[in-house]
Amino acid sequence: MRATRNIVILTGAGVSAESGIATFRGPGGLWEGHRVEDVCTPEALRADPALVHRFYDLRRAALAGVVPNAAHHALATLDRDWAGGLLIVTQNVDDLHERAGATRLLHIHGALGSALCAACGARAPQTGALPPGSRCDSCGSAALRPDIVFFGEIPYEMDRIVEAIGACDLFVSIGTSGAVYPAAGFVEWANDRGAATIELNLERSAGSEQFDESRLGPASELVPAWVAEILAGQ
Ligand code: OAD
Numbered sequence: 001m002r003a004t005r006n007i008v009i010l011t012g013a014g015v016s017a018e019s020g021i022a023t024f025r026g027p028g029g030l031w032e033g034h035r036v037e038d039v040c041t042p043e044a045l046r047a048d049p050a051l052v053h054r055f056y057d058l059r060r061a062a063l064a065g066v067v068p069n070a071a072h073h074a075l076a077t078l079d080r081d082w083a084g085g086l087l088i089v090t091q092n093v094d095d096l097h098e099r100a101g102a103t104r105l106l107h108i109h110g111a112l113g114s115a116l117c118a119a120c121g122a123r124a125p126q127t128g129a130l131p132p133g134s135r136c137d138s139c140g141s142a143a144l145r146p147d148i149v150f151f152g153e154i155p156y157e158m159d160r161i162v163e164a165i166g167a168c169d170l171f172v173s174i175g176t177s178g179a180v181y182p183a184a185g186f187v188e189w190a191n192d193r194g195a196a197t198i199e200l201n202l203e204r205s206a207g208s209e210q211f212d213e214s215r216l217g218p219a220s221e222l223v224p225a226w227v228a229e230i231l232a233g234q
C-alpha cells in the first residue's frame with residue numbers, strides 16, 4: 001500500500017446530527033410531512049415557491065441555535081495540521097465545518113448562507129429569510145432562490161472533485177447514507193484510482209461493501225479517533 005499523502009473526505013448529514021440538525025432519511029427527517037425529495041426540486045420551486053423558500057428559511061434560521069460538534073472540530077484540526085493534500089467535500093448546506101475552522105472545504109449541494117439568482121447565476125451571502133421575488137443585486141431580477149442544488153440539478157465544483165479524487169490516496173466517507181448521486185459514487189472513483197477507502201457512519205450505508213473498512217458509531221467519537229490516528233502516522 002502506498003503512503004497516504006492526498007486525502008478526500010466526503011461528509012453528509014450524519015456529521016451534523018449530534019449538533020442537533022436532523023438527518024434527511026432518519027427519524028425526524030420529514031418536514032411537515034414532506035420528504036426532502038418533494039421539496040428540493042425545481043418542479044416544487046415552480047409549483048409552490050413559498051413552501052420551498054420557507055423550508056430553507058427555517059433551516060437557515062435554525063443554524064443560529066447550533067454549534068459544531070467534536071467531528072467538525074476534529075476535521076478542522078486535520079485541515080490545519082495535515083501537511084499533504086486535503087479536500088473536504090460536504091453535502092451539508094449548514095456552515096458547521098467552516099465555523100469549526102475548516103478551509104479546504106467545498107459545498108457540493110450549495111449552502112443555506114447563500115442565495116442564487118435564477119436569472120443571472122450570481123451567488124450572494126444570505127442571512128435571514130429569503131422571500132420569493134427577492135431582488136438580485138447583480139442584475140436586478142426578482143429571481144433569488146435558495147442556493148441549494150436541487151434533485152436533478154448539477155452539483156457544484158464537480159471538476160475540482162474529480163481532480164481531487166483522481167489524485168487521492170485515501171477516501172473517507174463520514175455520516176452519509178450513500179443514497180444520493182453523484183456523491184454516492186465517489187467511493188467507486190476512489191477505488192478505481194487505487195485509493196484506500198474508509199467509511200465512518202452510525203450504521204452500514206448503501207455502499208458499505210465498496211469500502212475497504214467500515215467503522216460504525218457516532219461521528220463525534222469515530223472522527224476524532226480517526227483524525228488522531230492519521231495525524232500520528234503523518
Ligand atoms: P442522510 O440523512 O441520507 O444520511 C445520514 C447518514 O448519517 C445515515 O447513514 C445515518 O445512519 C448517519 N448518521 C446519523 N447520525 C449519525 C451520527 N451521529 N454519526 C455518524 N453517522 C450518523 O443524509 P445524506 O447522506 O447527507 O441533498 O443525504 C444526502 C443528500 O440528500 C443531502 O445532501 C441532501 C439530501 O437530499 C440536498 O439538500 C440537495
Ligand code: ZN
Pocket residue numbers: 117118119120121122136137138139140141
Ligand atoms: Zn441576477
